[in-house]
Amino acid sequence: MKSARVQLFLRTCIALGRLCSLASCFFASSSRAQVTPQRLLDSAKEPQNWLMYSGDYAGRRFSALDQINTSNARALVPKWAYQTMAGGKFETTPLVVDGILYGTGQDDRAFALDARTGRPIWQYQRALPADIRPCCGRVNRGLAILGDKVFLGTLDAHVIALDAKTGNVVWDVTAVDYRKGYSFTLAPLAVKNLVILGVSGGEYGIRGFIDAYDADTGTRKWRFYTVPGPGEPGHETWEGDSWKIGGAPAWITGVYDPPTSTTFWTTGNPSPSNRGEGRAGDNLYSNSLLALDPDTGKLKWYFQFTKHDEHDYDATQIPALVDDGDRHLILHADRNGFFYVLDRAAGKLLFANPYAKVTWSAGKYPDGSPATAKAGSPTPEGNRVCPGAAGATNWMSPTYDPQTKLFYVTAREQCDIFSTAPQLYEEGHAYYGSAYFPNEDAEPFWGALRAIDPATGKLKWEFPHPSPTWAGVLSTAGGLVFTGDAEGNFIALDAASGKVLWHFQCGASVYSSPMSFAVDGKQYIAVAAGSALFTFAMP
Amino acid sequence: MSASAKSCSTFPSEPRQVSPLIFLGVAALLICAVLAVSLFAQEKNPFASDPKAAKLGESQFRANCAFCHGLGARGGGRGPDLTRAQKRHGNSDADLFRTINEGIPGTAMPPNGATQQGVGMTAEEIWQVIAYIRSVEKKAPAQPPGNAAQGRGLFYGSAACSTCHMVEGKGGRLGPDLTSTGGVRSVEYIIESIRNPSRRLAQGISEAMKEFSQEYETVTVVTSDGQKIAGVVLNEDSFTLQMMDAREQIHLLEKDKLRSFEKSRESLMPAYDMKTLSEKDLQDIVAFLLSVGSQGGVQ
Numbered sequence: 001m002k003s004a005r006v007q008l009f010l011r012t013c014i015a016l017g018r019l020c021s022l023a024s025c026f027f028a029s030s031s032r033a034q035v036t037p038q039r040l041l042d043s044a045k046e047p048q049n050w051l052m053y054s055g056d057y058a059g060r061r062f063s064a065l066d067q068i069n070t071s072n073a074r075a076l077v078p079k080w081a082y083q084t085m086a087g088g089k090f091e092t093t094p095l096v097v098d099g100i101l102y103g104t105g106q107d108d109r110a111f112a113l114d115a116r117t118g119r120p121i122w123q124y125q126r127a128l129p130a131d132i133r134p135c136c137g138r139v140n141r142g143l144a145i146l147g148d149k150v151f152l153g154t155l156d157a158h159v160i161a162l163d164a165k166t167g168n169v170v171w172d173v174t175a176v177d178y179r180k181g182y183s184f185t186l187a188p189l190a191v192k193n194l195v196i197l198g199v200s201g202g203e204y205g206i207r208g209f210i211d212a213y214d215a216d217t218g219t220r221k222w223r224f225y226t227v228p229g230p231g232e233p234g235h236e237t238w239e240g241d242s243w244k245i246g247g248a249p250a251w252i253t254g255v256y257d258p259p260t261s262t263t264f265w266t267t268g269n270p271s272p273s274n275r276g277e278g279r280a281g282d283n284l285y286s287n288s289l290l291a292l293d294p295d296t297g298k299l300k301w302y303f304q305f306t307k308h309d310e311h312d313y314d315a316t317q318i319p320a321l322v323d324d325g326d327r328h329l330i331l332h333a334d335r336n337g338f339f340y341v342l343d344r345a346a347g348k349l350l351f352a353n354p355y356a357k358v359t360w361s362a363g364k365y366p367d368g369s370p371a372t373a374k375a376g377s378p379t380p381e382g383n384r385v386c387p388g389a390a391g392a393t394n395w396m397s398p399t400y401d402p403q404t405k406l407f408y409v410t411a412r413e414q415c416d417i418f419s420t421a422p423q424l425y426e427e428g429h430a431y432y433g434s435a436y437f438p439n440e441d442a443e444p445f446w447g448a449l450r451a452i453d454p455a456t457g458k459l460k461w462e463f464p465h466p467s468p469t470w471a472g473v474l475s476t477a478g479g480l481v482f483t484g485d486a487e488g489n490f491i492a493l494d495a496a497s498g499k500v501l502w503h504f505q506c507g508a509s510v511y512s513s514p515m516s517f518a519v520d521g522k523q524y525i526a527v528a529a530g531s532a533l534f535t536f537a538m539p
Numbered sequence: 540m541s542a543s544a545k546s547c548s549t550f551p552s553e554p555r556q557v558s559p560l561i562f563l564g565v566a567a568l569l570i571c572a573v574l575a576v577s578l579f580a581q582e583k584n585p586f587a588s589d590p591k592a593a594k595l596g597e598s599q600f601r602a603n604c605a606f607c608h609g610l611g612a613r614g615g616g617r618g619p620d621l622t623r624a625q626k627r628h629g630n631s632d633a634d635l636f637r638t639i640n641e642g643i644p645g646t647a648m649p650p651n652g653a654t655q656q657g658v659g660m661t662a663e664e665i666w667q668v669i670a671y672i673r674s675v676e677k678k679a680p681a682q683p684p685g686n687a688a689q690g691r692g693l694f695y696g697s698a699a700c701s702t703c704h705m706v707e708g709k710g711g712r713l714g715p716d717l718t719s720t721g722g723v724r725s726v727e728y729i730i731e732s733i734r735n736p737s738r739r740l741a742q743g744i745s746e747a748m749k750e751f752s753q754e755y756e757t758v759t760v761v762t763s764d765g766q767k768i769a770g771v772v773l774n775e776d777s778f779t780l781q782m783m784d785a786r787e788q789i790h791l792l793e794k795d796k797l798r799s800f801e802k803s804r805e806s807l808m809p810a811y812d813m814k815t816l817s818e819k820d821l822q823d824i825v826a827f828l829l830s831v832g833s834q835g836g837v838q
Contacts, residue, residue, distance in 0.1 A: 487776035
């Protein structure tokens, strides 16, 4: 009898509790709504949030927030830092949705933080096998968000959906066997109800691909192989069986053009990266821009930046979709040292201008694109070529500022000596076919933030860095651009003039692209450096 | 291979059931053990004097080692010259294997597979690299013709090297400490550094995560109060400068507060041409540096 009464009491409590939690759910949902595909399309309507890797579908890395601006930037102060305490490069660009910041760290950590304070809400750590094959660091550049889930690609080639509220794994699918040299390092892109991402592994003789997964279930909806198989157009650009290990990974996040329902992805080097022998031909679709139908994964058109590449000139730089009147453009500063402007409706090159020192190319192809010079090939005794193996730029994001109408890119002035090192392909083993070295002459390497006028391809201004840097660039409506350097500085510059307005010493090189968000009406700038995520705001 | 060897040691603790798993475990352990014995725990290179293996090793060397040790293993900005018969961390095949596989703690030499370039070399590939290194080693031990004792006298005396350079705790601070230089650099490199110090500036501080080390660049500044300071760059970024002047004073400066700031890749060290330093004196100094370096020096 007594126990029955206790039970009744307990039941009432539980029922009340449920009611309470339902109510709180309801109230919370008004401020923390799910991230619908429509919200992603309308990201410009909520500038306080940063809903995808590049900030918007156009890949502009532009924030419409202007609380921090040219008149007050000198007063910026650090607000909080979040330490992953992991070694290696911290390349994440976090997302912010309604006051919660979502990021990733080295070795496929993920975390959700109170964006006002940096205090963690949940943390996730992928249990990685010991024998993963990251070519260039155990990095992860970030997440995609859709519905009530965040998505990451892992170094052991899994695609994982985490509950955005708890960090619990909702689904986990194996894209491919990592032991063959595949991995994911990029932030996926959410389009419609799909999670789209491309694979890394261009240094392992993989066959590159871009995958799309159903966001609810993790079911793969399509795969586009970036190296065409027998019978497919482009297959003839590979010698013999070289296509099977042709590389062409797609290791940086794509962009999306809603009016034409096209998603654009860029691809990396053919394998082996620095040796063309054995893979005669253009090696499609390595070092290319691919225009894909997101519903089917079918190729609409492509443009190849570097044909038959022998210098590791991945085209994996974020393209920016920009409209100039009725001209629909794609701006792309390629690792090979040229700045390309394409018409994105026709997929045609408008012009290509060097924005850094270039010696690999001589002359132009009939379509106006820079031609590969035979004299630039690696040799047994070593051949000095510019840009060097790390490129005139790399994966760090550029930005397009619609206010200044300028394109800002991190440029690296470094030449390398490329030497052949013939090598047999062995599954899952590093496969370079070559080696490169910093040149030993007295010419020092340096870097620069360069502002390019996309109308002409001409340099508007530059801010030199003492050494080449791996930091990307953010532009804001406050008339500012933010970038970092290898010496550890995080820097705010006047977007119009390139004048430095503020800088902060992070204590380690900046290997990431900054972003901006606002909570409770306060604007923040965030950047990862060393093993910490830093945020800055007005005092 | 290094990964499978690692899993060998942990495998036996995994299976909990008495059954085929144990059998598999034992079998795998045996296979691992055989492999480990055959290639890892070896004293001698199975490919010794095999020109084909040396050729394969050259490819491996270029892909994995040459970035620091230079084309042809003659040494680069960071890594020592490996064509020298005398290796700083041991000369035997087993020593070389251990150095390559495990790295040298406290130096820039990483363990195999830890260079962020994936899974590293197999034991077989390491032996091929050793075969390659042996094939380019100078057969005659680098016994320099100079007289080390004379060289010591010159270093601390009339050649005035010790004004700026320290060896075994004695000397100046403006230039790099040369205690270990003779143990890691080629004779050609040392001679070039003396005859033409601006050709390749010595490297100074290396920071974690930063790709390129600071070099011993020459700098001249005029401060806001008109004071002119000349010296070497200890470190520098876009906004600040840390430098040492000829009197070994450290100056910490903000660039935007300077009246002028000028850097040069003309080394502060004078070029010791034939008139300043005879060929014989040069050889004596080289011999001195090599003799100090071969004693292990001070890390």
